[in-house]
Amino acid sequence: METILDFFSFNNVNVIYVTIGSMLLTSSAAIVGTFTFLKRKALVGDAVSHSILPGICLAFMLSGDKNPLYLIIGAFITGWLSLIIIDLITSKSKIKEDSAIALILSVFFGIGILLLTIIQKSGNAEQTGLDHFLFGNAAALVGSDLVTFTIVALILLIVVYLFFKELTLLAFDEDFAKTIGMPIRLIELILTTLTVMAVVIGIQAVGIVLMAAMLITPVAAARFWTDKIKVLILLAAIFGAFSGLSGAFVSYAAPAMPTGPWIVVVISTIAFISFFFAPKKGIISRAIKQRNVVQQINDENILKSLYQLGEQDQEYYTNRTIEDIIQRRPFNTSVLKKGLKRLKKQGYMESKSGTWQFTKEGKNKGQRTVKLHRLWETYLTKYLRIAPDHVHDDADTIEHFLTPELESRLEQLLEYPELDPHDSKIPYQKNKIKNNSTQV
Template identity: 65%
Template sequence: METLQEFFSFSDPSIIAVTVGAVLLSASSAVVGTFTFLKKKALVGDAVAHSVLPGICLAFILSGTKNPLWLIIGAFVTGWLSLVIIDNITLKTKIKEDTAIALILSVFFGIGILLLTHIQHSGNAAQTGLDSFLFGKAAALVGKDLQVFGIVAIVLLVTVALFFKELKLIAFDASYAKALGLPVKGMDLLLTSLTVLAVVTGIQAVGVVLMAAMLITPAAAARFWTNDVRIMTVLAAIMGGVSGLSGAYVSYVAPAMPTGPWIVMIISAIALTSFFIAPKRGIISRGVQQRRLQRMIMDENLLKELYHLGEKDADIYKARSIEEIVEERFFPKDRLRSSLRRLRREGFITKENGHWRYTEAGRQKGQRVVKLHRLWELYLSKYMKIDPDHVHEDAETIEHIITPELEKRLEKMLEYPEVDPHEEKIPY
């Protein structure tokens, strides 16, 4: 607890520089990464991250210093150039985008390693620490670095805020944006530039190798919590900021622990948690929804078969044994018994002397499922021109998801038919 209080007291200027820098870099990268993620260009971040290394090395060779401004300019030039080359290869050749990304990533990174090796053997004392760009070294951020990277991070956030609607539109439907008269190519160029800048700023904290994770992971995690792009962007920024703050705190508590990798570890943990527990898209939630849907289909199929048995005997409310039901339609015995108990609890059937029969509510529900099944069969046969012998399987699925509104439209479209394609009566 004392360590936590000391950390948040920000009494040490170096702690302030590292913490603020990590939060700004992580949050700004996450915001830009949201649109990269939505455009399904997750690998682009990795390509840019590896392509900035030769730019950093060339900037150092030409300037002779590790001034962050010169390094950013050099990194931006080669990072942006790599994306231009990837786009041109994809558009003008038969090479697919993923192949072009792998090609450019490898070539640029190889050139960067060659230049870095040359610098290390040049005897220039100023090159000390330049290799930290490979794996990141947020703890090396000083006041001067913080000023430059902080300005770039603010530029990124402000630019996204100003062009949010346009970026959102080209991320989802570039053709529609073009039809509206928006400068799609210009906006693509802007997003490309923002992506490169985000990578360039974040690379100081997490390095070339891990930067793609910092760009994409917060957006991927936020996507599990919402369908609203605005909320998703804010969530991604918060998750990125929290991971940056937490990574800086871990490094403060355990100085041997590197800040950058811990930032990535924490955002990955947040993403993994989101994948499982997000209320609508999470794996657990979707598993529960799928199980609930399977139970609903099982219950409705059972009520439907009870109605079919009643039609055959001209006695809808006749009590049926499990054997009779299975003879009409096969159900696994354990699932059948679970469904019968569930329907009984819900008031759709009752049990009398070991046999099962409809309640009035059960009869109405079973009749509606049969009605929807036969209406859909007739629709497929009449309007889709599908042979009556081939409509049953499709109707078996659709009958469970037809809404009351669609049911009314079907009735009106088919002019309230009395029989289905198999000459079976449609109950109303």
């Protein structure tokens, strides 16, 4: 607790730098990631981030020190090269994109590891800390390093702002962008460059190995909350910044820990909360919606069966046993019992010592379902010329989804038919018929 308070009091100026730096880096990665995500090329980020390791090592071997500018240039070159080679392999051979990505990322990373071990064994004293790029070390974001990374991040944000419309169009509808004469190749090049830039600066805080997460996870989480691209970018940036903040905190509280994994765990937690609990799109809310529809269909089927039993005996308000209902329509007993209880709670049903009876509302609802079923059968035979013995299943599904508007359109179109194709009477509600016929 004390550490948390200490951290947020920002007494140490370095803490402020590290915090601002890592928030800026993670959020700019999240912003660029939005476009690659929408283009369904999220994993390309993984290839780029692994491919910059040989670049960093080569830059170090050639320059002999850890000046971030050299390292960024080196990383930029190999990161970019990796994307070009992936493109070359997929377009010039039968190798598919996924294999090309996996191949390039692992081979480039392998070369990087080979170079890194060579450097480590060379005994150059400057090399300590080079391996911090693997898992990230936000604490290093101070002084001139921070200035370099911040400038790159700002350039990146400005470019995204200037080309926002083009990038959006490319992400959503490449073909359309081509048709209206947009220079697709150029914009793709810009997006590629932005991706490489975001990865290159992000590795200081997150590390090469897990950098892909910063491009993918924030936007994947944000996607569950919105359909608007501007909101999406903003949310992704906020999620990214929050995880960056936590990374800075970890580097403050436990300096020996690599920061990357913690940043990724925080952003993944945000993502999982979004996946499950987001309203509308979340897994749980989807499941509830689905269950409600299943229940509604089931309940309407129960009322329908009772109504049909009533039709048979010309007596709607008698007590029916569960067996009666099952004889009419093969329900699963426990499902039926649960449905009946629910209907009773909603006021469509009354129960008396194990037998069940409609209320007036229940009868009307059952009647409406039967009517819709038969109207639809009539419609299919009359207008789509489908044989009468083929229309039942379709009607059994659609009867639950027809809205009152469609219902009245159907009635008018078919001119209130009396019988369905199977010569069953179509049950209209009496007062309604009167109203409607006066209208017509």
